[in-house]
Amino acid sequence: MRQLIDGIHRFQAGVFGPQQELFRRLVDGQAPDALFITCSDSRVAPNLITQTKPGELFIVRNAGNLIPPWGQDNGVTATIEYALECLDVSDVIVCGHTHCGAMTAVLHPDKVAKLPAMRQWLTFAEGTRRVIARHYPNLDPDALEDVCVEENVLCQIENLRTHPSVMAKLAANELTLHAWVYDIESGGVHAFSDAKGQFVPVTEAGQGVSARGLRAGRIRDI
Numbered sequence: 337m338r339q340l341i342d343g344i345h346r347f348q349a350g351v352f353g354p355q356q357e358l359f360r361r362l363v364d365g366q367a368p369d370a371l372f373i374t375c376s377d378s379r380v381a382p383n384l385i386t387q388t389k390p391g392e393l394f395i396v397r398n399a400g401n402l403i404p405p406w407g408q409d410n411g412v413t414a415t416i417e418y419a420l421e422c423l424d425v426s427d428v429i430v431c432g433h434t435h436c437g438a439m440t441a442v443l444h445p446d447k448v449a450k451l452p453a454m455r456q457w458l459t460f461a462e463g464t465r466r467v468i469a470r471h472y473p474n475l476d477p478d479a480l481e482d483v484c485v486e487e488n489v490l491c492q493i494e495n496l497r498t499h500p501s502v503m504a505k506l507a508a509n510e511l512t513l514h515a516w517v518y519d520i521e522s523g524g525v526h527a528f529s530d531a532k533g534q535f536v537p538v539t540e541a542g543q544g545v546s547a548r549g550l551r552a553g554r555i556r557d558i
């Protein structure tokens with residue numbers, strides 16, 4: 337805790353003070369462009385990775401960056417609804433990460449045998465588990481973990497599409513969805529490219545994932 341308190345002192349003296357103009361503007365309200373949905377993992381720092389300031393990212397975090405389908409949860413659903421309906425964000429990013437403990441648990445459910453709440457939560461990654469079990473039976477364990485992270489981001493995008501506020505904005509071409517994976521080892525970010533049907537460096541990925549046919553052709557390419 338000492339480290340945190342010292343950090344607050346350093347923030348107030350070295351950051352808040354010098355950037356008072358920014359923080360004063362934020363008193364009037366927020367107008368983030370993007371909703372960023374990622375894992376709770378302490379090694380993933382959305383504002384740091386994207387070099388964004390306070391007020392620029394509306395963030396949802398939970399174990400495994402899971403998005404319950406519409407009607408199956410209140411917390412994540414309400415936050416998505418607010419971001420789209422009230423903040424009018426134009427982009428939603430679902431960002432998984434390498435070495436994700438939640439994805440390890442999806443592959444090895446015995447690791448959460450004594451965590452009933454987590455077991456329950458991970459049912460929102462059941463689609464991921466089934467895609468992996470059906471299509472990647474022979475992959476070695478390390479590669480499987482990486483593929484699980486990627487497939488989960490794509491499955492969660494599909495869950496996201498079940499939300500009425502997302503459907504309405506997609507139908508009006510007012511929203512772009514992005515599937516990202518952050519690599520803890522390299523600091524790199526890969527994004528799913530519609531054109532290539534694969535994850536590629538984010539700078540080469542183009543403009544978001546399409547509304548349909550996301551995974552058509554993807555699995556046989558791996």
Ligand SMILES: [Zn+2]
Nearest residue numbers: 375377436437
């Ligand atoms: Zn994680």
